[in-house]
Amino acid sequence: MAGRKNTNKEKIEKAKKELETLSAILGEILDDAMTQTEAARKLGITPQEFRHETIGNFTNYVKKKNILTEDDILTYLKDMETPLDRIAKDMFNITDKNKLLIIEIDDPDDFIYVMKETLTEKQFYVMSLRYGFDEEPMTYQKIGERIGTQKEWVRQIINKSLRKLRHPSCSRRLFPNYPKYTKALQTYKTTERIYLTMENEYINASTECKRMLHNIELAKTTPELKEQFEKLFYLEDIPEIPDEWIASFHDLHITSVYDYLSADENKIKEMQDICPGFSVTEMEKILDIKPPITRKEFVCCMRFPLTETEISTRTFNALRRSGINTLGQLTQLTESDLKKVRNLGPKCCEEIKELLEKYNLQLLEK
Incomplete structure (x- = not known):
């Protein structure tokens, strides 16, 4: 910690010298002892950049020269935090280590007195070690070793102590502007x-x-x-299609699956004339073309009970408990809805999709 403080002081000292040099140069310009071009040369920037910097209060110059970054300022201010500042930060649940809490404490001795009055002797002692009242702040592990207990017990003691101090009846005594702090934090x-x-x-x-x-x-x-x-799928590459059909298709300039699916009724009739053994039904089976379902068939499918399907017992029970008893009810669910059903895992969801596909049905799309 001491090393870091020394480093911060060195950075602050360097920043002070740089800013004093800049101030002196600007003073010479105001006294007509130096031109802006000479000043720019001395600062290591062009005259155009110098003109821009005067408009922007030399913020870019300070940033480029890395005179003092925001992290440097924050770190330096954090090193100035007192143990009471750190307690206040934890009391107000400001957990982000990069945030500061500026508080007003009229009398640090009175703050300590109220803490002693509120906490037990052991709690106050542990808090003093944790926040560094008389020495460097200690970790839970180190405090545990000193008082002969586990670090988890130390954590519990600290949390209980903070809860006591956080209580409004105590916080109002610790902080003169307690209502202002709480209102600001609530707004934030x-x-x-x-x-x-x-x-x-x-x-x-x-x-x-x-x-x-x-x-x-x-x-x-x-x-x-x-x-x-x-x-890409040529009819002649599908072994299930008889050779005489292939030859007849070629005569009609039908060579691919796409050509067949795009053919009109006249072409199909012509195919049946030149190739008597050709069957549209058989061709649809070979190409796995599902025939359109009639309204009556569709209604039957929608009302079809799950008890008469080959669905597994686990999936059936999970659906039944959710009030789903037919294929039609399944088609009203999205995949997201299905995942929310209790005891219905990924395998069950896949099983349901396969079941619906078997009946030419599907889940509701989002």
Whole structure:
């Protein structure tokens, strides 16, 4: 700690000399003993930069020269914190180590007196060791070794002591401006909470916007990708399609899966004429083309009870407890809703998606 204080003092001393030099040069300019060009040369900057610096009160010059950074000032001020300042910071729950708390203590002796009156003898002794009343502040481990206990017990003693001191009846005696501090901290915490809420809303909105833009771009490219993908599959490369069908397709200039799916009814009829053994139903089976479902079939599927499916017992019980008994009720849920169902793990969710796919159904999209 002493080494750090000496380093800080050296930085402050250096900053003082640099600023005195700058002040002296500006004084000579005001006394017409030096031109601005000469001053700029002496400071190691151009005349144009000098003119800009005079407008900005030489803040950029101070920053570039690294005369005194914000961290230097903060560290130097932290070294000036008294044990009572540190207690006050913990009492007001200012946990960020980079924040300072400027308080008014009329009489430090009176502050200590109130602490002794409020705390037990052991609690006051532990607090004095922790915050360094008579020596350097000690860690929980060191305090535990000194008083012969575990560091966790030390932590509990400190926390209990702070709770006692934090009580309004005690805090009003410790701090002459207690109402002002509490009001300021409440305002700060409210502002911080609003800021965090707004930041979360912004992140959520930004994420949703990115997702929508991604989907838009995907929607633009999907038809083209689908066409390119389907063109890769030539009918002659599918072993289940009979050779005589392939030959007839070639005669009609149908060579790929895409060509077949794009063919109109006349082409398919022509195929049936030149190739009597050709079957549209069989072709749809080979290409795994699911036939469109009728309204009656769809209604039956939606009302189909889960008890008559091959769903596992664990998944069925979890859904039943949530009031989900049919396939139709499942289609009203998103994947996110499904994950919220109690005792329904990732494997169960996959099982449900496979079950719905079997009946040409799917979960509700977001």
